[in-house]
Amino acid sequence: MTMVAPxxxxxxxxNWNTPALTLRCLRALALCDxxxxxxxxxxxxxxxDSVVQIRAAWPDITLLRATENNGFAAGHALALAQARSWNxxxxxxxxxDAEPEAGALRRLVEAWQARGDAVYGGAPLCxxxxxxxxLNFPDKYLDPDGRPRPFRRDRRVIYDASWAAAPPRRVGxxxxxxxxxxxxxxxxxxxxxxxxxLYCEEIDHCYRLREVGVACWLVPQARVxxxxxxxxTRRGVADVIAYYRARNEIVLAWRYADRSTAGLIxxxxxLRALALxxxxxxxxxxxxxxxIDALRGRRGKAVAPEHAPSRRDIATPFWLARRRVLHRLxxxxxxxxxxxxxxxxxLIGEARLVHPAAPAPFIAEYLRYCVALLRERLRxxxxxxxxxxxxxxxxxxxxxxxxxxxxxxxxxxxxxRDSAGAPAGAIALADGTGHYLVRIAHLAQLExxxxxxxxxxxxxxxxxxxxxxxxxxxRLILIAPLLHTPHFLRGGRPLRLICLxxxxxxxxxxxxxxQARRRNLGLRHIGGIYDTTGLERLYRSSRVLLNVxxxxxxxxxxxxxILPALQSGMIVISEDVPLREELPYHAFVIWxxxxxxLDTAAAVLANYEAEHARLFGDxxxxxxxxxxxxxNHEAVAQALQRLDPxxxxxxxxxxxxxxxxxxxxxxxx
Numbered sequence: 001m002t003m004v005a006p007x008x009x010x011x012x013x014x015n016w017n018t019p020a021l022t023l024r025c026l027r028a029l030a031l032c033d034x035x036x037x038x039x040x041x042x043x044x045x046x047x048x049d050s051v052v053q054i055r056a057a058w059p060d061i062t063l064l065r066a067t068e069n070n071g072f073a074a075g076h077a078l079a080l081a082q083a084r085s086w087n088x089x090x091x092x093x094x095x096x097d098a099e100p101e102a103g104a105l106r107r108l109v110e111a112w113q114a115r116g117d118a119v120y121g122g123a124p125l126c127x128x129x130x131x132x133x134x135l136n137f138p139d140k141y142l143d144p145d146g147r148p149r150p151f152r153r154d155r156r157v158i159y160d161a162s163w164a165a166a167p168p169r170r171v172g173x174x175x176x177x178x179x180x181x182x183x184x185x186x187x188x189x190x191x192x193x194x195x196x197x198l199y200c201e202e203i204d205h206c207y208r209l210r211e212v213g214v215a216c217w218l219v220p221q222a223r224v225x226x227x228x229x230x231x232x233t234r235r236g237v238a239d240v241i242a243y244y245r246a247r248n249e250i251v252l253a254w255r256y257a258d259r260s261t262a263g264l265i266x267x268x269x270x271l272r273a274l275a276l277x278x279x280x281x282x283x284x285x286x287x288x289x290x291x292i293d294a295l296r297g298r299r300g301k302a303v304a305p306e307h308a309p310s311r312r313d314i315a316t317p318f319w320l321a322r323r324r325v326l327h328r329l330x331x332x333x334x335x336x337x338x339x340x341x342x343x344x345x346x347l348i349g350e351a352r353l354v355h356p357a358a359p360a361p362f363i364a365e366y367l368r369y370c371v372a373l374l375r376e377r378l379r380x381x382x383x384x385x386x387x388x389x390x391x392x393x394x395x396x397x398x399x400x401x402x403x404x405x406x407x408x409x410x411x412x413x414x415x416x417r418d419s420a421g422a423p424a425g426a427i428a429l430a431d432g433t434g435h436y437l438v439r440i441a442h443l444a445q446l447e448x449x450x451x452x453x454x455x456x457x458x459x460x461x462x463x464x465x466x467x468x469x470x471x472x473x474x475r476l477i478l479i480a481p482l483l484h485t486p487h488f489l490r491g492g493r494p495l496r497l498i499c500l501x502x503x504x505x506x507x508x509x510x511x512x513x514x515q516a517r518r519r520n521l522g523l524r525h526i527g528g529i530y531d532t533t534g535l536e537r538l539y540r541s542s543r544v545l546l547n548v549x550x551x552x553x554x555x556x557x558x559x560x561x562i563l564p565a566l567q568s569g570m571i572v573i574s575e576d577v578p579l580r581e582e583l584p585y586h587a588f589v590i591w592x593x594x595x596x597x598l599d600t601a602a603a604v605l606a607n608y609e610a611e612h613a614r615l616f617g618d619x620x621x622x623x624x625x626x627x628x629x630x631x632n633h634e635a636v637a638q639a640l641q642r643l644d645p646x647x648x649x650x651x652x653x654x655x656x657x658x659x660x661x662x663x664x665x666x667x668x669x
Contacts, residue, residue: 246269480563573589
């Protein structure tokens with residue numbers, strides 16, 4: 001009997017300034033169980049170091065670079081040309097922020113082989129705060145004969161067991177984030193219309209093919225996790241996207257409904273612009289601009305996302321004061337209004353992941369990062385686990401695996417605050433008078449957890465060398481806080497010198513701020529900014545971060561602050577710490593004694609261009625971050641294996657190689 005080879009499918013991942021998301025997508029694709037696929041990453045003229053990061057992590061992948069960002073369809077068209085040269089049978093379009101499950105492509109190909117040439121879409125899914133999974137796609141497109149309507153509100157579509165077991169379903173349109181197109185269909189019916197630039201191009205394509213009798217199928221079992229909005233996190237881009245949504249939704253209605261429908265949608269956009277005029281005038285202007293261009297018939301790339309306003313007002317006292325006011329209002333709200341649910345749960349296959357819904361602000365970003373790592377691994381390697389952070393309640397207490405985070409300083413000199421009872425370790429004090437203590441806050445509680453996460457390599461080494469915490473070490477893993485997308489551009493940084501102290505009234509910090517004022521260095525203390533978006537904007541608008549110990553006795557490296565700052569292209573000047581050579585990135589931090597910090601900062605600011613080029617210009621830090629990211633994923637994978645050694649993880653997932661061969665973390669220069 002002759003075996004028929006499966007058709008070759010080229011997977012096109014479109015990247016625009018989202019390297020971290022693209023790498024996550026590629027890791028998910030590495031677990032794909034479809035045997036005949038080839039990967040192509042199309043970089044749509046990114047202006048960050050996306051290409052460097054992707055090359056460092058996946059040196060053998062086919063990476064195509066567009067000379068200009070001409071939008072969704074034009075970017076994927078480069079992969080289409082590559083697919084033709086390989087004689088591929090189909091092209092699978094994926095957004096960079098999409099994470100397909102291992103069987104997603106196989107399910108799409110099976111539907112295609114059973115039904116013939118048509119448009120096939122995966123089921124884009126996202127987890128909700130109440131533990132459900134829903135389709136991350138407007139339900140109005142599920143109607144096979146649907147047309148644009150002006151005032152229909154999209155209903156929530158829960159992806160339950162009936163959806164998971166359902167056969168392919170004929171719909172009006174499918175999501176461009178996970179779209180399979182047979183090449184024969186493209187040859188006979190044409191490619192997506194590039195004049196949309198962003199938004200509605202896949203809807204237009206599906207509607208246009210429907211008019212000539214080509215069906216569009218949603219394959220529920222081809223699951224793709226897609227939170228959406230990956231590129232929109234870039235400053236100013238969300239406003240530009242609002243322009244294209246306003247313009248293209250009106251044009252879509254004009255083309256596939258009627259003039260009255262298009263007019264009502266235009267009226268709806270006008271009312272929205274008026275409602276936003278006071279609160280968000282820039283966004284309102286873009287919505288109004290899109291409405292006007294739709295009526296004028298303007299198409300194509302009318303507004304360039306890469307030239308989006310950078311919101312330089314982040315450097316103004318008004319912006320900083322606004323952030324502080326919002327932070328204080330949030331604290332007041334938490335005290336006055338009823339508390340929200342203390343914990344949030346989500347289902348991931350057979351696993352359940354429960355974490356605090358409103359964690360402490362200073363640890364919230366790191367907690368979200370750890371939860372995302374666990375979520376990604378559980379999607380790639382399904383396990384029957386119930387993972388619960390901290391003291392959150394779990395439905396089945398007998399089967400729960402509890403996770404704690406060790407986020408305190410452990411390197412504390414004898415006599416330091418809150419150090420009573422902490423044993424002396426093996427790390428000698430610089431003056432030779434004794435050893436650092438191994439201070440672990442809430443030690444008894446952490447020893448009761450099934451898994452303990454630490455953010456600092458120095459903490460881990462201090463605990464290991466102390467020799468008295470075996471019960472904790474058997475549960476401890478290190479997850480480096482790589483919280484932000486790398487951004488090493490030198491320009492657009494109006495803030496010269498900043499510090500972020502949890503308590504600026506600590507004597508040594510207050511003294512440093514006073515000295516900086518006397519020397520007119522322009523050191524600006526920023527407080528009350530903890531959320532991911534606010535911190536990333538702040539770091540990307542700042543040149544130099546001054547990092548200072550809280551007291552004379554607490555000497556753990558502030559990696560929760562240093563690493564995200566380095567990822568954002570900030571020069572970090574930090575007070576010196578023991579064990580600094582153990583940090584993989586130590587050569588990219590400028591270390592100084594407390595009394596020399598301000599002199600060092602003045603010298604760096606005077607020679608900023610050269611210092612920035614020295615630290616970020618050769619791509620070495622990007623490679624170090626790639627190694628650290630892989631270490632984080634490996635630590636999570638090993639921890640889950642320890643927590644659930646008998647789980648039936650797929651054999652392919654266990655043997656899938658990493659993007660590059662494992663190696664020791666780079667030690668800097």
